[in-house]
Amino acid sequence: xxxxxxxxxxxxxxxxxxxxxxxxxxxxxxxxxxxxxxxxxxxxxxxxxxxxxxxxxxxxxxxxxxxxxxxxxxxxxxxxxxxxxxxxxxxxxxxxxxxxxxxxxxxxxxxxxxxxxxxxxxxxxxxxxxxxxxxxxxxxxxxxxxxxxxxxxxxxxxxxxxxxxxxxxxxxxxxxxxxxxxxxxxxxxxxxxxxxxxxxxxxxxxxxxxxxxxxxxxxxxxxxxxxxxxxxxxxxxxxxxxxxxxxxxxxxxxxxxxxxxxxxxxxxxxxxxxxxxxxxxxxxxxxxxx
Numbered sequence: 001x002x003x004x005x006x007x008x009x010x011x012x013x014x015x016x017x018x019x020x021x022x023x024x025x026x027x028x029x030x031x032x033x034x035x036x037x038x039x040x041x042x043x044x045x046x047x048x049x050x051x052x053x054x055x056x057x058x059x060x061x062x063x064x065x066x067x068x069x070x071x072x073x074x075x076x077x078x079x080x081x082x083x084x085x086x087x088x089x090x091x092x093x094x095x096x097x098x099x100x101x102x103x104x105x106x107x108x109x110x111x112x113x114x115x116x117x118x119x120x121x122x123x124x125x126x127x128x129x130x131x132x133x134x135x136x137x138x139x140x141x142x143x144x145x146x147x148x149x150x151x152x153x154x155x156x157x158x159x160x161x162x163x164x165x166x167x168x169x170x171x172x173x174x175x176x177x178x179x180x181x182x183x184x185x186x187x188x189x190x191x192x193x194x195x196x197x198x199x200x201x202x203x204x205x206x207x208x209x210x211x212x213x214x215x216x217x218x219x220x221x222x223x224x225x226x227x228x229x230x231x232x233x234x235x236x237x238x239x240x241x242x243x244x245x246x247x248x249x250x251x252x253x254x255x256x257x258x259x260x261x262x263x264x265x266x267x268x269x270x271x272x273x274x275x276x277x278x279x280x281x282x283x284x285x286x287x288x289x290x
Contacts, residue, residue, distance in 0.1 A: 096271075096272060111262070111264060111265065111269075112223070113258075113260060113269065113271055113273075114222060114223065114239060114240070114242055114260070115220055115221075115222065115223075115239065115244055115258060115260070115273065116220065116221055116222070116223050116273065116276045117218060117219075117220055117254065117255065117256050117273040117274060117275050117276060118218075118219040118220060118221050118228050118275070118276060119218070119219045119254065119275060120216055120217070120218045120219075120249060120250070120251050120254035120255070120256070120275065121216070121217055121218075121219075122212045122213075122214075122215075122216060122217075122251070123212060123213045123214075123215040123216055123217045123232065124146060124210050124211065124212055124213070125146075125203060125205070125210075125211040125212060125213055126145070126146050126147055126163050126165075127143055127144070127145060127146070127160060127163055127165050127194060127205070128143065128144045128146060128205065128210060128211065129141050129142070129143055129190060129191075129192050129205040129206060129207045129211075130142050130143070130144050130151070130207055131190070131207050132170075132172050132188075132190035132207060133153060139155070139170055139171070139172045139190070140153045140154065140155050140170075141153065141154055141155070141167070141170045141190055141192050141207075142207070143160075143167075143192075145160070145162065145163060147162070147163065148162070154167055154170075155167070155170055156168065156169045156170045156192075164196070164197040164198050165194050165195065165196060165197065166194070166195045166197065167192055167193075167194060168193045168194065168195050168202065169192065169193045170190070170191075170192045170193075171190070171191050171192075172188055172189070172190045172191075173188065173189065173191075174186050174187065174188050174189075175187065175188075175189050177189075177208075189206055189207065189208055190206065190207040191204065191205070191206050192204070192205045192206075193205075215232065215233070216232075216233070216249040216250075216251055217230050217231065217232055217249070218230070218231050218232075218246065218249050218256050219231075220244075220256070220273075222239060231246045231256075232246065232249070233246055233247070233248060233249050234246065234247075241262055241263055241264075242260055242261065242262035243260070243261050243262070244258050244259070244260050245258065245259045245261075246258060247259055247270070253274065253275075254274065254275040255272055255273060255274050255275070256272070256273050257270065257271075257272050257273075258270070258271055258272075258273055
């Protein structure tokens with residue numbers, strides 16, 4: 001019973017606090033509503049009719065991009081930021097070309113390149129030993145000047161001024177020759193030591209094999225022509241009004257990089273040419289096989 005009486009006391013106290021708070025806040029609210037208020041401001045309307053206005057647009061700076069410049073491969077090789085060229089292989093002309101982006105080049109038709117690659121081969125040394133004559137103590141070598149085609153006999157000590165070469169020694173002796181899939185034979189082989197005055201070094205020639213320089217040469221021709229021209233890297237030559245510069249020669253696969261310049265071209269035309277069809281490559285220097 002004592003516990004119940006204590007709870008009633010606490011509940012009555014809480015009710016009294018809540019009632020006192022409600023009466024206090026109610027009195028404050030009633031006083032605020034009864035207090036005098038200041039004068040109300042009057043709104044004066046203008047008799048001028050409403051006219052809508054627009055603010056000036058901010059100034060915008062516009063920069064125009066320059067037209068894309070042609071690359072070193074030719075005037076059609078144009079690379080723009082958002083319009084790259086369409087590169088495709090021209091099977092008839094045997095080289096890669098491009099379709100320029102719309103509006104990036106004029107509408108003039110493409111000028112024929114005017115040159116074809118016939119073949120690529122290792123560059124032979126300008127003097128070759130192709131045979132020998134004489135006997136012991138009086139050997140003479142049979143040499144060929146590849147620049148002129150001249151064949152001549154010479155012994156040690158002879159100088160070839162046209163080729164800036166000097167024959168230092170010439171010897172013929174029997175050596176063992178290993179034949180593929182056969183027995184070893186003993187044959188006489190002529191050997192000549194040549195001093196190259198251009199490179200300041202010695203070259204050894206034998207009549208059993210050709211000597212090469214380590215470089216490459218290419219045979220080129222005008223389209224449809226059988227007559228060929230032998231060219232080397234960095235060589236410049238003319239065909240008609242156009243001039244061609246051989247930039248690079250590669251052997252595997254056979255190909256050359258050529259730059260063409262002509263009065264009709266606004267910019268040099270640079271292309272990579274591949275070897276033309278084999279049935280078109282028969283030349284006096286390359287007879288067809290039987």
